[in-house]
Amino acid sequence: MPIARRRALATLAGLTASAAFGPAFAQAAYPSKPITIVVSYPPGGDTDALGRLYAEKLSQRFNQTVVVENRPGASGTIGNAHVAKAPADGYTLLFTPNTISIATLVVKSGPSGPAYDVLNDFTPIIQAGSQSLFLVVNTSTGVKNVKELVEAAKSGKIRSYASPGSGSPMHILGETFNKAAGIKLQQVPYRGSGPAIVDLVGGHIPFMYTTLGPVAQHIQSGKLAAIGVADPKRSPLMPNVPTLAEAGYPDVIVGAWQGLMGPKGLPQNVVRTLNTAMNDIIKMPDVVTRMTALALVPVGGEPAALGRINADDHQRYAKLIKEFNISAE
Structure with a gap:
């Protein structure tokens, strides 16, 4: 075989090997x-x-x-x-x-x-x-369900809610529920769920829209209560909490x-x-x-x-x- 042809084949083999193993080498490097x-x-x-x-x-x-x-x-x-x-x-x-x-x-x-x-x-x-989004109240409000929350909002007993930030799914849920329930609760935006929950547990804010994880321990302790979930079906994690659809608001569905x-x-x-x-x-x-x-x-x-x-x-x-x-x- 001519020398030039042998060199060409060797080069081609090298390129083929590089193509075959190149991605593996790149992946291994990261x-x-x-x-x-x-x-x-x-x-x-x-x-x-x-x-x-x-x-x-x-x-x-x-x-x-x-x-x-x-x-x-x-x-x-x-x-x-x-x-x-x-x-x-x-x-x-x-x-x-x-x-x-x-x-x-x-x-x-x-x-x-x-x-x-x-x-x-x-x-x-x-x-x-x-994740599911829940309506969570401080139990000191005396609110035990969504109907009572709406009544408290209309009577002026509850005027605001907390969210982890403007434009968050929780904020959108709050405004969607406001419209559906015919109430005008004011959003109090926080820089994340953590600070909002501190104020909720401390009684500085009456309720908030939140995922379950950050408030679970406070629900277990009795300081907070979940009264509704914005899912089409009840959450398997809290099957005793009714959906907002069950409370009369079937179009209020927002998740995370x-x-x-x-x-x-x-x-x-x-x-x-x-x-x-x-x-x-x-x-x-x-x-x-x-x-x-x-x-x-x-x-x-x-x-x-x-x-x-x-x-x-x-x-x-x-x-x-x-x-x-x-x-x-």
């Missing part, structure tokens, strides 16, 4: 340094608790340090913008509730407003789970989810590595137990599923936000 998971809310809420749980498990799986960094403020847009602008290398990620789908619709644009496009500036990795994202342009091998790891992690018995305690139903699946639900929520809530004229500074 992660090679510590990973930061940004949570755009203060410590104390379920997003923070879940972020830390997944960070611990990812750290064990990757044999790399994985830390949570809290960057709260402006309905989550401060932390979200930080991740959107981060290098697309897989070392700065975002663990977020579905408030991310909504926040840019309510936070004013400008120097202090959101500097990202929620549909185009992030790479979806996985939807970790879904939690998901992991990265900056736009995240390499596919990094997305695959993280998605595979997270799909395994949310099936671990101890993780399922912890997620159940935080009232999160594991979901998992492909990255595209998170992209779809994010886009669907953005479109759906845009209509509600316009209808209720919801905004935030």
Whole structure:
């Protein structure tokens, strides 16, 4: 065989081997340094608790340090913008509730407003789970059910409610329920669920719309009571709590989810590595137990599923936000 032909075949074989093994080498190289998971809310809420749980498990799986960094403020847009602008290398990620789908619709644009496009500036990795939203009252109000809550609102006994931030699913639920019930309760927005729950337990605010996890211990202690859930069916986690449909408000259905994202342009091998790891992690018995305690139903699946639900929520809530004229500074 001519020397030139032998050299050409050797080169072709080398290229073929590189193509075959290149992706494996690229995947094996990630992660090679510590990973930061940004949570755009203060410590104390379920997003923070879940972020830390997944960070611990990812750290064990990757044999790399994985830390949570809290960057709260402006309905989550401060932390979200930080991740959107981060290098697309897989070392700065975002663990977020579905408030991310909504926040840019309510936070004013400008120097202090959101500097990202929620549909185009992030790479979806996985939807970790879904959550129900509950109406939770301080038992000192004497309110025992949704009917009594509406009566208390109409009589002026209760005038406001807490939410973890303007434009959050909880805020939208509050305004949707206001309209359905014919009441005008004023939202008191907080910088996350943690601070709101402190004031709720302390009696500084009469009730709030919230996921179950952060308030479960206070419900068990008797300081708080869940009186309704904004799902089509009763939650298996609290089957004694009636739906808002049962209370006479069938159209008041608002839920929540939690998901992991990265900056736009995240390499596919990094997305695959993280998605595979997270799909395994949310099936671990101890993780399922912890997620159940935080009232999160594991979901998992492909990255595209998170992209779809994010886009669907953005479109759906845009209509509600316009209808209720919801905004935030």
